Amino acid sequence: MSLYERLIFFLSFLQMRTKKILAVIYILLVIVMAMATILGKYTSLDFVSDNIFGAWWFCLLWAAGTATGIVYFIQRKIRRPIVVMLHLSFVIILSGALLTHLTAHRGMIHVRQGKITQTYITKEGNEARLPFEILLNKFNVTYHAGNMAAMDYASHITIIHNGKREQYQVSMNNIYSGYGTRLYQSSYDEDLKGSYLSVNSDPYGIPVTYTGYALLFFSLIAMLIEPKGKFRRLLRKEAVMALMLIAGYTSVHAQPSLTRQTADEFGKVLIVYNGRICPLETYAIDFTKKLYGKKTYKDFTPCQVLTGFMFWGDEWMKEPILRLKGSELRSKLNMNEYIAPINLFGKQGYILGPYLQDAQNQQDDNISKQLLDTDDKMMLLMDLTQAKSLKIFPYIEKNGMVDWFSPSDRFPASMPKAQQQYIRSILPLAGQLTRQGKTDMVNELILKLRKYQYRYGGNTIPSDKAIRAEQIYNKYPFTTILFIFNLTAGLLSVLFFTNRKRYKLFTGLMVISWLFLTFTMALRWIINGTIPLANGYETMLLLSWIIMLVSIPATRKMQLMTTFGLLMSGFMLLVSHLGEMDPSITPRMPVLNSPLLSIHVSIIMISYALLSLTFICAVAYFCTYNSKREGIKSVNRQLTSLSQIFLYPAITTLGLGIFIGAIWANISWGNYWGWDPKETWALITFMIYAIPIHSNSLSxxxxxxxYHLFMLLSFLSILMTYFGVNYILGGMHSYA
Structure with missing residues (x-):
């Protein structure tokens, strides 16, 4: 056989096997990425980035997959412009990533105030020259109210090039770009006279990649609105429907405490907590939940519990309010689930003391975690009894900055002696008056303390609107009520499905639930001043909100979307409740203060909400698969179309969300893709859910x-992306 004949034979063989080869490469890529994130858990992100994601064979695997995909695409003779543009965008994005990998230069530059620098250290540890000189004029940190949490970090620099001097400020989400080089704020010296700036030069990869992103955005949206596209054909079907089957009273001990009214007044005092100024009531709620595991203890409100420990410490230390979470620890200490804090002190001193050193060294062990958790609770109590955590006294420094102090803090020399004496004496005086039963005088002291705060708190005092919003939020457990309400209403709605008139009542109940959840999220927004998207708890609220928002209008043509919406949103709220996600409201990290955060997270959450509905469609399909009732059989036949109606916009929003996140990362960190576990699993999820869209190729x-079996199993990737990364793998995007 001649060389030419052999070549023809090879090409013919390749044409026949292209689809199988492409499938193998595709699956290998998903497996490698998934395994690498797990390996990174036990090594480091840098290790897997260098030895797997940055390895030549991994790049070759992507190149082979791209080349095979192009060959298969040509063999299929696909001519639809939108489909061509969509797949072309991935080729361009991968080409840009390859250019970045081969040509980009990254490193770190350390600048000190008043010193000119022109070199930086590369990732490999070598020294390289910048195309300009850089001078640090000053570095400063901007803080949130109370001087507790950083709001922003900023390096004020001078760029010197050919004798020309230009002034710039480099801060979080505000980069310097010029002469083919970009500078990003990275870290700083403890004396605030030095700064570390990330250096990135990627003149070829970024424009190519951004071109691919732009083409991707356009083609994903066009896929949804294309008149002859499959998504529009699915929407034109008229009869699409959906289906889914889806602690006791204890008598109160006669513990001393403030009256409920006085304790509530004390709860209106402001405190620096979690890096922000908030009512003391918020701290009291978290304090009680931390100790006891619940918001209230017996008949005592959180403020009564807090002030009980403050003013009657000895008595309350004997109260069985401290919860030992783990059975292993309870067995080791031979104690019940709820104990009095005083029980942890014996003749030999602090009972946990001998175990803490070993627990610190073995933090992955269950009993070690339980020991450390209990010790944290005891430290919380000690800080309160010593008033260390009570930063409730503001003071205006000479430079105009407002700082907040606790009675045990060291005060600045400029603070008048009389003011220092007031701070140290008012709480002991309040304690003395409470023990004497002089409630009126205690109320007067609280009123004077609040006046003191408003006099010296300056612009750090939250607005009356924010304080009122927080008081309402603390008073009513909206999300707990809503998850019970939604799940109950969702289950009851199944019983009334055949009665259309009564079933509509449940649609109205879902609208009411959605309005209350909207109100809850608005309260969090008012309290913190930023859109509530910063942690796992808030994103679960958003996910539930989106599910109901999608379900309400869909009920007009798909009656059982009411059941869908109520049950799925209730499930999301239940997960946030049972998963012990932290509902605390805290200031954002400086890098999160970007408008792209809201866009990125919102779009991703829309995608997850829609994909969760495809999962419910799959569950409903298998629950009704063997039904002999004609009405149920009719619904069963329509579930595939309904699932695909959710799938197409889900893929679109997931794709947009991932790559908007990449653009944000590039703006903030100088690297649009870092193989962090969260972004890697988001890509894996995108690749998995893209498979059933290719039903023309995959019969x-x-x-x-x-189809539904695949959608059922695919939901595991969502669970891994959202929960697995947060609670198991960790990483930069982990917010469990």
């Missing part, structure tokens, strides 16, 4: 049973 997905 198995035209079979409803196989």
């Amino acid at each position: 198995s997905f035209r079979n409803p049973k196989k």
Whole structure:
């Protein structure tokens, strides 16, 4: 056989096997990425970035997949412009990533105030020259109210090039770009006279990648609005429907405490907590939940519990309010689940003391975690009894800055002696008056303390609107009520499905639930001053909110979307409740103060909400698969179309969300893709859910049973992306 004949034979063989080869490469990429994130848990992100994601064979695997995909695409003779643009965008993005990998230069420059620098250290540890000189004029940190949490970090620099001097400020989400080089704020010296700036030079990869992103954005949206596209054809079907089957009273001990009214007044005093100024009531709620595991203890409000420990410490230390979470620890200490804090002190001193050193060294062990958790609770108590945590006294420094102090803090020399004496004496005086039963005088002291705060708190005092919003938020457990309400209403709605008139009542209940959840999220927004998207708890609220928002209008043509919306949103709220996600409201990290955060997280959450509905469709399909009732059989036949109606916009929003996140990362950190576990699993999820869209090539997905089985299993990738990364893998995007 001649060389030419051999070449023809090879090409023919390749044409026949292209789809199988492409499938193998695709699966290998998903497996490698998934395994690498797990390996990174036990090594480091840098290790897997260098040895897996940055390895030549991984790049070759992507290149082979791209080349095979192009060959298969040509073989299929696909001519639809939108489909061509969509797949072309991925080729361009991968080409940009390759250019970045091969040509980009990154490193770190350390600048000290008043010193000119022209070199930086590369990632490999070598010294390289900048195309300009840089002079640090000053570095400063801007703080949130109370001087507790950093709001922003800023390096004020001078760029010197050919004798020309230009002034710039480099801060979080505010980069310097010039002469083919970009500078990003990274870190700083403890004396605030030096700064570390990340250096990135990527003149070829970024424009190519951004071109791919722009093409991707356009083609994903066009895929949804294309008149002849599959998504529009699915929407034109008229009869699409959906289906889914989806602690006791204890008598109160006669513990001394403030009256409820006086304790509530004390709860209106402001405190620096979690890096922000908030009512003391908020701290009291978290304090009680931390100790006891619940918001209230017996008949005592959180403010009564807090002030009980403040003013009657000895008595309350004997109260069985401290919860030992783990059975292993309870067995080791031979104690019940709820104990009095005083029980942890014996003749030999602090009972946990001998175990803490070993627990610090073995933090992955369950009993070690339980020991450290209990010790944290005891430290919380000690800080309160010593008034260390009570930063409730503001003072205006000479430079105009307002700082907040606790009675045990060291005061600045400029603070008048009389003011220092007031800060140290008012709480002991309040304690003395409470023990004497002089409630009126205690109320008067609280009123004077609040007046003191407003006099010296300056611009750090939250607005009356924010304080009122927080008081309402603290008073009513909206999310707990809503998850019970939604799940109950969702289950009851199944019983009334055949009665259309009564079933509409549940749609109205979902609208009411959505309005209350909207109100809850608005309260959090008013309290913190930023859109509530910063942690796992808030994103679960958003996910529930989106599910109901999608379900309400969909009920007009798909009646059982009411059941869908109520049950799925209730489930999301329940997960946030049972998963012990932290509902605390805290200031954002400086890098999160970007408008791209809201866009990125919102779009990603929309995608997850829609994909969760495809999962419910799959559950409903298999629950009704063998039904002999004609009405149920009719609904069962329509579930595939409904699932695909959710799938297409879900893929679109997931794709947009991932790559908007990449753009944000590039703006903030100088690297649009860092193989962090969260972004890697988001890409894996995107790749998995993109598979059933290719039903023309993969005929198995035209079979409803196989399609729904795939969607059922695919939901595991969502769980891994959202929960697995947060609670198991960790990483920069972890916010459990």
